[in-house]
Amino acid sequence: MTITQSMTPEKKPSRIQLRNRLRILDAALDVFSQHGFRGATLDQISRESGLSKPNILYYFSAKEEIHITLLNQLMETWLDPLIEMDSNGEPLEEILNYVQRKLDMARELPRESRLFANEILQGAPRMAPHLKRDLLPLVDEKCAVIQNWMDQGKLAPTNPRHLMYSIWSTTQHYADFEAQLNIISTDNTYAEAQSYLRHLFTNLLNPT
Amino acid sequence: MTITQSMTPEKKPSRIQLRNRLRILDAALDVFSQHGFRGATLDQISRESGLSKPNILYYFSAKEEIHITLLNQLMETWLDPLIEMDSNGEPLEEILNYVQRKLDMARELPRESRLFANEILQGAPRMAPHLKRDLLPLVDEKCAVIQNWMDQGKLAPTNPRHLMYSIWSTTQHYADFEAQLNIISTDNTYAEAQSYLRHLFTNLLNPT
């Protein structure tokens, strides 16, 4: 695609540009994931990134552009674990691995999980088109795969869509409601979560 | 406690006061549940309630007081379904009824569910003390009950705390992530959810 390059002759970003954009996005992820789009302020992002407000607007044309950039990045990360689910794999194992990957993401990327939760809570004003275009067909596809496995007796029959909802909710809960868990939890939460969820979904899906 | 009354000689609120406070709280629930505390504005609440901004501040001394009032009201509603769980009841049925009540709440009070989710997402700055004082001991108590049931062989053994987390997350998900479900869901979501969750937790907890 040399055409694209010649049509938009933007030079490759300098080292400084790359570093500062990363700083800004990192600080913005903190702020947006905690307060949502409207509750977040450029001043907060400015403080946390160490860059002055006009300097931030030198790298991103508006507050919303930072948010959109974060959401775009998020979409890829978000769909990845589901994409990896292999229709040729061993059914139960594939599902349990998916649960594991989602739980790992909750632990390793809690800010991203909360950014997503905030966006959906607000009615997905910026995310809805993405979800319709990317998530919906993916879910349709993978639910069909799961349905197939069930029809073949390789998994106990249940509603594939709601199975997916329950995987999403139980795993993301550990990131999104962390503040609550910190109050009422006593154990090594993620280690226990791992074996509990394994147990939960094995019981549901094991045939025989 | 006539002392209290004589010490704070506030008269009983008039009809107008009652009606307007309700209007404000209803509008505020809309706005806070969608945008969180910081993302919500008095002007929005003003528009939605039909009362002018200074008029709102005649009934509530500050934006934060409206929010706090909502959260206080919420706490009672929120704990109720768990309180109702009866240690003398039939174990599996008690749990399934709890799931049912939580799911009913998600369907009937989605704004309240999202208000709660927003507060926790933001780190529970206003709710944390309430949770520690009211939720924590209640959870401890009910988890002990469940543990007892398991020890007696009336329920299959599993981690009671994480069982509770999974009940919370799966049920609240239908309210909090409604925007997402509207995009990818096809069925009569709540009817399917009901039977799916029943199935999920029965499989997990049924002894034998």
Place this chain on the structure above:
DNA sequence: TCGTGTATTTACCAAATGGTAAAAAACACG
């Protein structure tokens, strides 16, 4: 070392925000 494009700061701005004071209007009630 110099010049040129890149990066950052300084100094702003208009609009929105939470909130106040006081006057005006509506109301309750003897």
Place this chain on the structure above:
DNA sequence: CGTGTTTTTTACCATTTGGTAAATACACGA
């Protein structure tokens, strides 16, 4: 009806907010 109280409006205010323009400092290749 009149009078004291409650409710609502009008007119503000200081601060914060997202954003801009222009001047300045910096990096870096020739």
